[in-house]
Amino acid sequence: MMVTLPSSPKQFNSPNLIQGVAQLCRPTLSVLAAVASCLTVFALQPATSVWVYLQTATVLICMTAGAFAINDFDDVEKDRINHPDRPLPSATLLPHHAWWIAVTLFCGALGAAVPLGLACWIVVAISALLLWNYAAILNLSGTLGNGIVAMIVGTLIFFASLVTERPWAMLYPSIFLFFYILAKEIVWDIHDAEGDRQRNVHTIANSWGPTQAFSIAWGLILLLLISIPIAMIQLTMAHPALFGCCATLMLLSFALALWRYQTIQTSLTYKYLIVLGRLGMILGLAGLLGTAPSL
Template sequence: MFQTIKGLFKLSRPLSTLTGVLAVGLGGYVAGTGAWDKIGLAALATLFVSAAANAWNDYRDIDIDRINQPQRPLPSGMVSPRAALVFSIVLAALSLGLAALISPAALAIAVASNILLYVYSVWLKSTVLLGNATVALISAMSPIFGGVAAGNPRPSLWLGAIIFVGILGREVLKTLADYDGDHAHQVRTIATAIGPRAARTVFFFLLGATAIVMLAPYLAGQYEPIYAWIVALGVFPVAVYVIIRVTRERSGPQLERLSQLLKYDFLIWFAAVLLGASV
């Protein structure tokens, strides 16, 4: 039993869900209304949505993960497929219950997010960019969800746009990291469809586009100069490092580590927003 609980905890990927939870809080913060009770509910609902999606995705990908990620709970035998499925459904239901306590608009976002994440694993994951764009869209909805919960979603739209482009780039990098397993199982991704070299070029383009979009709110006069300084000196150097390493690294584990590094780079950007947003 203890091993199963530990496996379910790992299956939810708590560190992976942290970024989405923080994005909800960030969207609520820039809203400037101070409705932290509802923002807290939205953050917890997002935690459950993300954990449910992670469990469902691993449930669907158990055969592929035996090649790409054999240490994960399902291929390693820590958790049974049935337990993972039930875990996912329960968490999704809890997320809807919490969102219903916020507002009808928040419930609509939670319903849409859950549906899109489940549809993604079944039909959209093995597509060229469409599945990646779906994941990026759901991620971009996190700060907007926070803004909706706070009662003022407009300031969070900047955040949503930046997260969409950045996550789309990271999703392309993840297809490079998973190339061997996806290729072996004939999974259609941008890396398997156009080849790793061309996919790297797409990744570089999207990372450059992220840099431009990230500076847009400052150039539009929405954020204070400290925002631009943190982005330029904290976020951009990590992105440049990742670009250099991606041109040299080829193995799945190496590229997966770089993908994780980009996730943590977003945390620096979050700090830039907290300090630079005019709330």
């Protein structure tokens, strides 16, 4: 991939580099992924040792931060259009910085997964391989790329289930998270449509138009809302009311932001969509505590 740089890059100093690395790795989202997995471990096996929690958190933080780093490396040209304030298009960091950061973080995730067992290491290795080749997957199909991202995010709960040796205990929340992230990915592509078109990335928003993309996202949200009372009745959950309330609020908060963004597509409503989506994820983490089957 040929990467062009601005003619006047920013001066590289410690504050700029630290800020650039923080923007590149999205520490808030990386920690959120770790918290989700650790909460799943706690819900399934509260007596798990602190060492296992630390290993699980290390794997998820490194994996998530590495995914952001390699994604920004691959998307630098698209981000000049859609996200010019990010570290690479703004020249806070250079592309080779992002590449080496991603390599280091993925190696850290693989190393931290070794003591957790072969099955856990295989899940991390497959996830790292898919994330590293995400740009190539996007060239095949942007929609396939959406599915890969949603699958990997859903896998963080499955990974935690493997850590506790109860791999299928949290199958429903893993599938729930998959469809929730898929809806969000489809909506993000509406915002990134111009950059995707220039890179010849075929997404639902590009191929079928934003109206169809919004319709599919709304359909996924409705499907998840319908699944909540069914799951509460049919599945054995430790605290079904906790799950039902948190999951419903999470979906409704995202739906509110999505409606506002669909009505008026501006940078402000897009940021509002992101913020409410993240707040909704925190509610979803609380709901995780209620989905585990009773011991």
